[in-house]
Amino acid sequence: MNGLEIRKRIDANNRKIQKALNKFTLTDEINQLMQENADLRAHCPHEFAGTFCRFCDMPIDFKDDVI
Numbered sequence: 001m002n003g004l005e006i007r008k009r010i011d012a013n014n015r016k017i018q019k020a021l022n023k024f025t026l027t028d029e030i031n032q033l034m035q036e037n038a039d040l041r042a043h044c045p046h047e048f049a050g051t052f053c054r055f056c057d058m059p060i061d062f063k064d065d066v067i
Contacts, residue, residue, distance in 0.1 A: 003045045003055035010056055013037050 001009075013033045020030050037056075044056040051060050 001040070001043060003047060006040045006044045007055040010037050010040055 013036055017030055017033050020033075041053075041056045041058050044053060044058065046053045046058065047055060048060050052058065053060075
């Protein structure tokens with residue numbers, strides 16, 4: 001999965017999380033989406049623009065903890 005595909009998937013997951021929070025959806029669904037985002041970040045090629053990855057939004061301060 002390339003960086004742009006990761007960006008699209010994380011954006012889609014974040015929209016689902018926001019929608020779920022607005023509907024008081026079970027936390028299991030939110031936890032599953034957040035875990036998927038974490039997995040996607042682990043495979044992201046990371047291109048930092050300023051202090052955040054342009055694909056997965058990971059802060060540059062965290063990159064050494066994951067890479």
